[in-house]
Amino acid sequence: MEYIFLNNLDEIKGINAPKSPLGFSKMVKLCESAEMLFDKKGFFQTSIADICRAAHTAVGTFYIYFQDKTAIYNYLVRNYYVVIKRHLNENIAGLKTRLEIECAGLRAFIRFGHTHPQCYKIIWGSSYISPDLFENYYTDFAKSYVRALDKTPEQIIDVDYSTAAFFLMGIANFICLKTIFNKSPLPESKLDEIIADTRKILTEGLFKRKEK
């Protein structure tokens, strides 16, 4: 996973932002170990000592950046948010219609989740470990979705955009889960089929119209 030096790092509960690139690289080493161990052993079974051992870092270094184990978890969740958003933005750049944007975004999201299946454990696991963070994750995502939909009302039918945002997030998250459960590589041709079906439902609706 790529870790990003967030501008508002200090705003994440329990984080002391590093002051230098060297400091950030130490923080990243700890994050890599934490993410690997949380995925493999689970959050609660992993100790700060385990994280430091895997990162070849002194325990004292951990506490320079993170107040406790929950703080590093909070950073991982927030980092996913930023990395996923950026990945989506890169993949929709230059696209014109909302439909094109939705399909390209869905494709990028599924590819990301299929490549990084541990993100579900980290993000959905936060419903237990850091409930506020879990809620903020999806409400922030929904807000930015609503802002995006607000820009093209002429292309979208007359529904509540917040409902539409959760509708679209739900589709992306669950269809991506389906590809992960398949436990096999996801060739482009298979992804094409999934996107084509989803596009069809999003444009035509799921139900056949009655013949007139």
Added chain:
Amino acid sequence: MEYIFLNNLDEIKGINAPKSPLGFSKMVKLCESAEMLFDKKGFFQTSIADICRAAHTAVGTFYIYFQDKTAIYNYLVRNYYVVIKRHLNENIAGLKTRLEIECAGLRAFIRFGHTHPQCYKIIWGSSYISPDLFENYYTDFAKSYVRALDKTPEQIIDVDYSTAAFFLMGIANFICLKTIFNKSPLPESKLDEIIADTRKILTEGLFKRKEK
């Protein structure tokens, strides 16, 4: 939560099915305490001793039915599956078209989730605590969804039904989350609006058609 004496209780890993109604009532008392504590304190912070104390039950009784803490968790997840399925089936009974069934099912699901928000922690938390169970939960749900869609191909557009199943599960799960994040009661009128919007997207598609 209502706990159901599942026919295949013995098939759940780590469970010894009670032999009598009295045994089942003891098991249920333990489940009620476990569910309350898992929600409040989290799975890992709750001990078997805590569960037994809250249930006013001897620790020995716990081990008659459950091999360990994961076993009682496994039962809670499976019980949710059965309770939610039954709740949905009751609410779609007698409905004729797939569209009517989807809308009534969605309404029932959102009402259930809004009333029992802890089900997200329990079910999604299983991605950490019991990954196979998490996967089975949604793949089983999807399979039964596909079987249902298979019965009315004349009503549904030509897409892969497994993709459609995950599409529909995603919508239900995420729109329900939206109502939980609102942290307020969910009057019927508000639920009506949400269902009407979702119905509209599912029948018309999300995107306006180009004028011809």
